[in-house]
Amino acid sequence: MPWAIRGLLGAAALVVxxxxxxxxxxxxxxxxxxTxxxxxxxxxxxxxxxxxYEGQACLEVFFDYGRSPALCLFLDVCERLQCEKxxxxxxxxxxxPGQVKCIEP
Incomplete structure (x- = not known):
């Protein structure tokens, strides 16, 4: 199998x-x-x-429909979010990237 096709298959597997x-x-x-x-x-x-910017981090947000891509968000992001449950x-x-998700208190 050519290397280009192997690379595409590997990238597709990573996305999945x-x-x-x-x-x-x-x-x-x-x-x-x-927002x-x-x-x-x-x-x-x-x-x-x-x-x-200072105070930002690369974070994935765990929405009910899936993870967001890695975004630059300020570390007070949890003040603007609420848990589904x-x-x-x-x-x-x-x-x-870091992860923003809900946990048990």
Missing amino acids: LTSCGVSPDEAVRVKEGQ LGDPEAGLQYCSTFGCP EGRQCAIFDGF
Whole structure:
């Protein structure tokens, strides 16, 4: 099999593995009247160099419909999100990219 086809198959497998669904226990949603980013500037995708502003991190958000791509978000993102399931709280997990999802308190 040519290397180009192997590369495409490998990339397709990676997309499938990373796009797995989100558990209802982990899912968040944006609070009414809130946004994840600056409404004028929009959201920025993370680069291999990280994020441009102090206080931002590369984070994947676990929405009920799936994970977001790695976005540059400020670390107060949990103040603008709420858990889909009652009795859970939003948390940020370290990593590159980090993960924003709900956990048991």
